[in-house]
Amino acid sequence: MTTTTTVLITHIGYRDEDPTVTGLRGALFGDHLGTHRAAMDIMLRLGDVAPDGDVTYREETRIGSALLPRLIADLGLxxxxxxxxxxxRGAVCDSAAVAATHVLTVLNGHFALTCRALLELGNGSDYVQACLADLDSGRTLGVFAHTELGGTNGGADLQVVAVRDCAAGGYRLYSSSIEAVKAMANLADPDVPAVAVFTACLEEDGEDKGVLAFASRFRSADGVLAEGVExxxxxxxxGSAMPHALIKLNGLLVPEDGVLCGDWGGFDDAGAFVSEVPVRQRFQHTVGPLIHGRLDLGIAMNRSAGAGAAAAVGFTGQRPHGDSDALQRDLVTAVADTFACGVLGRMVRDTAADPDIQPPLGLWVMVLKPLLTTLAQDALIVCRERLASHGILRCNYLPDAIANVFGGKTAEGDTLALQVAAGRYAKALCLLTLPETPAEKPWWLEMITAREGHLATDLYLATGIGRDEYEPDGDAVGLDSARADMAHTTGIRLAVTAALIAADxxxxxxxxxxxxxxAAVVALGYLAPRGTWFQRRGLQSDQRAAEIETGLLRHRRILLENLTFLAAAFDVPQLPGAPVFALDYRQAFSEITGWGPDSFVRPR
Ligand SMILES: Cc1cc2nc3c(=O)[nH]c(=O)nc-3n(C[C@H](O)[C@H](O)[C@H](O)COP(=O)(O)OP(=O)(O)OC[C@H]3O[C@@H](n4cnc5c(N)ncnc54)[C@H](O)[C@@H]3O)c2cc1C
Structure with missing residues (x-):
């Protein structure tokens, strides 16, 4: 194996062009490294650092919305x-996840959800344009309010209803029970002007017309709340401070032009809603913007894990016990998972941005977001632990990153709910294929593919079977856990494939x-604890079991020799006030405390 000198390459803040780092970065950032660096520079200038102990939680919830106008002004669009x-948009979210953890909390709602809902589903009327004009500067915050306290049960059975009010020229939204109040949307701050997009079931003469979205100029620039809301x-x-709210809708009026139903719905001369889309499927069209929100959130959490991993690699190298393989085993797993998921995220983002490709993006992100957020959470927690006391200090960003990933695993569709939903399309999951997938697969990827195919066949055979009749496969306890296992397996197959494509x-x-x-470490790390499953189905011989163990060791050792390259590839800058994100943590502490070398008193 060839090795390149790592003398000048640093885990943090390395922006030079070592060929190996450049090669690995190319896999993570594609053609957009410049955009990411520009976004990161802007983000750092915002100064979104962990507040000191005197700031209250409520004050902290305001940081993100207060910085949004500056961010947008600096982006110049x-x-x-x-x-x-x-x-x-992705570069902005990714950099915020690393360097501006409060700002991150407002980005998805503003850009991917609210702006996109108005652009994709709005009718372009003066009202829609006025909402967009409010949002353009960031002084009015965009919020997408979908979740209901009583649960959304897949989304098509929302309990908030919208009914026409002809005299008022619009639709009135009602929460008619405690279950029907909107929950969690960040609308509680009385000083933050907001445009809110609410999802609700349209009812005409008591008939369900499906879930549509309704755009409300919810709170004015003067802080006046729309009528009909508590x-x-x-x-x-x-952590991850946000002004989460319960919102009780007591007849909030949304003008006709605020009904967001794209080009797939409209109103006839009598004002009745008409659409070719079957009633139950209207929900899917309405929540289309969530797809981009899930894409952004999943990848941003992965980037945040990349930062944590780079910090942990660099800091561990400066500690007296840093060469212990006990630490290194954890770090190598975190780095490998994060790198593979990062490549996968970049590839899916490239596809989402390509106007010539119309992938089933909804299904891709139902696999992507759970995988990326789950492995990012695992990696961040491991890095926090390996940084020990340093990882628990807010100045070092990891506690806020972890709080954000806890939220990110649930916001815009909880991990398990998305996996169960994705697992309903088991056969389609097997067909999700990355561009440039190699024709020849290493045996460890073949094994993962075999498991995926087996789970898909099992679920396919269960089509039409009642829940009670289904006999679970493997460690599933029923249909839904089998579906979740299926979606996770597809995700792992795609992450391993992404890393292989990067190698190619x-x-x-x-x-x-x-x-x-x-690729090998992610694949073998997935296979090793599932030996029972493979063995019972005749998919793993004793020799194969041995190869899994020896292969995992060999490839982990290769990565251990190359951790600095991988850390540098994440392209993480030195973060202000954070010793673990400095090149020398001792120097950083000297600067923070003002205790230079000459300040110390030694015994005579
Ligand atoms: C930080 C943060 C920000 C948020 N921001 C917003 C926002 O701006 N707007 C908004 O509308 N909402 C927001 N939410 C709410 C979020 O979208 C919901 O919390 C999420 O969709 C889960 O809904 P729930 O909390 O009602 O839990 P439930 O849906 O009750 O889920 C409970 C458990 O059941 C599982 N589950 C749910 N449905 C199924 C199913 N069909 N099959 C199997 N398992 C299932 C879930 O995975 C979970 O483990 C936010 C949440 C967080 C944490």
Whole structure:
């Protein structure tokens, strides 16, 4: 194996062009490294650092919305343009996840959800344009309010209803029970002007017309709340401060032009809603913007894990016990998972941005977001633990990153709910294929593919079978857990494939070696604890079991020799005030405390 000198390459803040780092970065950032760096520079200038202990939770909830107008001004584009640019919007979310953890909490709602809902589903009327104009500067916040306290049960059975009010020229929204109040949307701050898009079941003469979206100019720039609304401020979270609310709708009026039903619905001369789309499927069209929100959130959480991993790699190297393989085993797993998921995220984002490709993006992100957020959470927690006391200090960003990933695993569709929903399309999941997938697969990827195919066949055979009759496969306890296992397996197959494609396409042979070992570590790390499952189905011989163990060890060792390359590839800058994101944490602490070398008193 060739090795390149790592003397000048640093885990954090490395922006030079070592060929191996460049090769690995290419896999993570594609053609958009410049956009990501520009977004990161803007993000750092916002100064969104962890507040000191005197700031209350409520004050902290305001940081994100207060910084949004500056962010948009610095980007030099109106919010609607940012929302439509998949790569720029992604770069903004990714950099915020790393360097501006409060700002991150407002980005999805503003850009991917609210702006996109108005652009994709709005009728372009003066009212819709006025909403967009409010959002363009960021001084009015965009919020998408979908979740209901009583649960959304897949979404098509919402309990908030919208009924026509001819005299008022619009639709009135009602929560008619405690279950029907909107929950969690960040609308509680009385000083933050907001445009809110509510989902609700349209009812005409008592008949269900399906779930549509309704855009409300919810709170004016003067802080005046729309009539027909009551707000209760929900409990604080442990980190990731946001003004979460319960919103009781007592007849909130949305003008006719505020009904967002795209080109798939409209109103006849009598004002009745008409659409070719079957009633139950209207919900899917209405929540289309969630697809981009899930894409952004999943990848942003992955980038956040990349930052945590880079910090942990660099800091561990400065500690007296840093060469312990006990630490290194954890780090290598975190780095490999994060790199493979990062490549996968970049590839799906490229596809989402390509106007010539119309992939089933909804299904892709139902697999992608759970996988990326889950492995990002695992990686961040491991990095936090390996950084020990340093990882628990807010100045070092990890506690806020972890709080954000806890939220990110649930916001815009909880992990398990998305996996169960994706698993309903088991056969289609097997067909999800990344561009440039190699024709020849290593045996470890063949094994994962075999499991995926087996789970899909099992679920396919269960079509039409009642829940009670289904005999679960493997460690599933019923249909839904089998579906969740299916979606996770597809996700792993895609992440491993993404790393293999990165190896194939690497501009540098050493980067190719490293990317290949990343694929192997993720794949073998997935197979190793599932030996019972494979053995029972005759898919794993004793010899294969031995190869899984020896292969995992070999490829982990390759990655351990190359952790600095991988950390540098995440392209994480030195974060202000954060010793673990400095090149020398001792120097950073000296600067923070003002305790330079001459300040210390030694015994005579
Ligand atoms: C930080 C944060 C920000 C948020 N922001 C917003 C926002 O701006 N607007 C908004 O509308 N909402 C927002 N939410 C709410 C979020 O979208 C919901 O919490 C999420 O969709 C889950 O709904 P729930 O909390 O009602 O839990 P439930 O849906 O009751 O889920 C409970 C458990 O059941 C599982 N589950 C749910 N449905 C199924 C199913 N069909 N099959 C199997 N398992 C299932 C879930 O995976 C979960 O483990 C936010 C949440 C968080 C944490």
């Amino acid at each position: 109106p919010a609607r343009k940012i929302a439509q640019d998949v790569h720029l 707000i209760y401020t929900l409990s604080p979270k442990l 396409q690497a501009t540098d042979p050493h980067a190719a070696t490293v990317a290949y070992s990343v």
